[in-house]
Amino acid sequence: MSSPPPLDWTGWRECAPFRGDNEWVFGSPKTGKPYYEEHIQKAHLREAGKKAGLGPDIGWHTFRHSYRSWLDETGAPMKVQQELMRHASIQITMNVYGQAMLRSKREANSKVVEMALRGALLERKIAPAMAN
16 A cells, blocks of 8 residues: 655745744634634534534544554554654553554454364364374
8 A cells, every 4th residue: 555645845834824933833813822722622623523423522632542543453563653652651552542442352352262263173173083
């Protein structure tokens, strides 16, 4: 699978309302200061979550949890996940964001059950042959 082309940010400054080196990238047009994350969450994110059927409890960490789950689904090693999540320790990655997605749990459980059943069937075939 090929990767999407990198984003081209070369002309962003000409289009941005705040162009100075010391100005905010996403400043408020009213104040020139950054938006407060709580305001964005209450005014936009929660409403979008309701409209999308995700409920009103969506927040910034919802995105982090989703990202971590998707990393897990790709099979990325835990150390890579830790670094991409920018966690200080691998314990944080495993403990806080370590809940595997339901599908992954089912697949893992199915593989273990299959291995156990295969072993039991093999044992049934070998035991009578060894008795003779």
